[in-house]
Amino acid sequence: MARAFLEGRILSVGEDAAELAVELFNAAGRKRTLKTDVLIAAMAIRAKAEYVTMKSADFEPLVRLGLSLFPLPG
Numbered sequence: 001m002a003r004a005f006l007e008g009r010i011l012s013v014g015e016d017a018a019e020l021a022v023e024l025f026n027a028a029g030r031k032r033t034l035k036t037d038v039l040i041a042a043m044a045i046r047a048k049a050e051y052v053t054m055k056s057a058d059f060e061p062l063v064r065l066g067l068s069l070f071p072l073p074g
Helices: 003-004 015-027 032-046 056-061
Strands: 050-053 070-071
Touching: 015 056, 032 050, 032 056, 050 056, 056 070
Parallel strands: 050 070
Antiparallel strands: none
């Protein structure tokens, strides 16, 4: 059901996204709390996608680095 909803838009983490995640991590101040978030952000940036989240505060430091964020109320 989830795959049908996503209509084949599931992306694999490639080397370019991993390298971007490292760059984002360093540029955002190397905070441990961002370890997973930078990979999510890198994937969204590489896909030229807007990232939708209820935890927008967690991703705010990554907006200035290229992440397009669509915050949901929550």
